[in-house]
Amino acid sequence: MHKFNEFPRSCSKKHLSNYIYLIPGLAYLIVAVGWPLIDAIYLSFTNAQIGEKVPKFVGLYNFINLLKDSTFLTAAYNSILFTVVSVFLKMIIGIGIALLLYNFKQKWLRAIVLLPWVIPSTFGILGWLWILDPLYGSLNWLLIHSLGFSIPWLAEPFWARTSVILVNTWRGIPFFAIGFLGGMIAIPRDIYEAAKIDGSNSIHSFWYITLPLLMPVILIISLFSIVMTISDFSVVYILTRGGPINSTQVFATLTYQVGLSGAQIGRGAAISLFILPVLIVLAIIMLRYVNPSKKGGLE
């Protein structure tokens, strides 16, 4: 009896009540995430269409067929291109802005830098749509009035892709900059002081102290950003709707076009599932670094 009181947690009634708190969350996630995920995998093996009652099992047909489809291959290429280039740019510019914020200790600047991330991206992207408009946009106005030529920003495949990368980068930079800033603040000042006494200049300090110590943060933020960018829908949807002539399609927009507008749910599900292997690999890498039991949750 004495022992029982000492370890109240082993009391079965209390133990049970601990689990009760999990039920709403678990039940909801099983119904609204677990089940749809399984359904997506099932649908991808069928010829399911909107309006048709009984889908037929077609095995790997959708996947094999997609790999022969030039629009799909363009979408896959674009998704990877946009992700690699914009994550790289976000990382480089993010470090630059983080350094600036670190040295320029004004709260208002941090607030401003965060804005594109805080304001839902749909609305910020609308601003870009206007800036990039080939006819009325201010970017071309500036080009014409200063250099005498204009650029078909959203109208030609190369420039449309450039625009998508530009806007993706703009939108993602705050997350990188503020995340890196957090990492920089966490580096103890004495290390810099010691290096300074040893005659190290600020470029040295950055290269041999800041960057190595920041590596885990850079890695984790970049991985997060890869997940968000490769599956992104809104930038391409708002800027180009996948055009001109499918040249900026990505997984998300093509899934929408094929699975909903085109009513081919099975094929659409197969397109979206191409992201899954990427996600699984990234999630496994991240889990080695992300541990909720550590302080702050993300270190």
Place this chain on the structure above:
Amino acid sequence: MVLHKTDRINNLYRNKVIQYALVMIVVIWTLYPFYSMFVASMKNVGELYNLEANPFWINKPTLSNFIYLFTQTNYLKWYINSSIVGISTVLISTIISLLFAYSVAVLRTKGGLALGVMIFMVYLIPQTLLFLPLNSLVNSLGISDSLWSLIFTYPTFQIPFSTWLLIGYFQNIPKEMIEAARVDGASTIQILRKIVIPISSPILITVMLFSFVLSWGDLIYALVFISSSTRETLGVGTVTQLIRGDSFFWGPLMAGGLLAAIPVVILFSFFLDQYVSGITSGSVK
């Protein structure tokens, strides 16, 4: 090499100038899209489509675009819809997340770590992967083309995010505090109400804000599940009703985007410190 005093002062001065120049560039780069929206939203049709007119300045400010929004479109309705969905999903997902994180991180329920990992994995599942099967689910539940479809689905991205944030915070509550309350005979629900919630109010506010913004900014679910103009939310309403095919209603479109961003900016300015400290501690998104 020893620098002369004047050289050092010159260097210091030069560095300051470079720093301010960089700050200027960052500020322009960040804010220009919003400024550009503001300019377009206050211009009348003639000025907006005049290729010679300065795109950085408004000659004759007008509110006609805003008036158009509220009289010629369902903008007000979208605003109300977004608010209804935002407030209700924030309440639902915060309560569910609070209970879940409490069990995992405060009560340290067996298997909690595995559940934490599971939550993190769910957080990584993008909407792109879910919207097709969720559309089928929403259809079979008979809630498609209603706000219920959004209230039902938005917690799929709010709960993992909120729970993850709360678990991180709850880990830092001293064990002794909870143990002491238990020894005094407090039930788990009492511990939650009397201890955990009061000391967690900063993180709860942060979680609710973020969840609200996530809901406010959703485009894809609303685009997929909603088909009637009067049931649309701000994001999908502005993007689909003010851009029709190849014709852009630029003035109202920019006014609509700008007005939609305002509540978020206001919330943000009130809770700036929470935001910045939440993120710089490395625990957010």
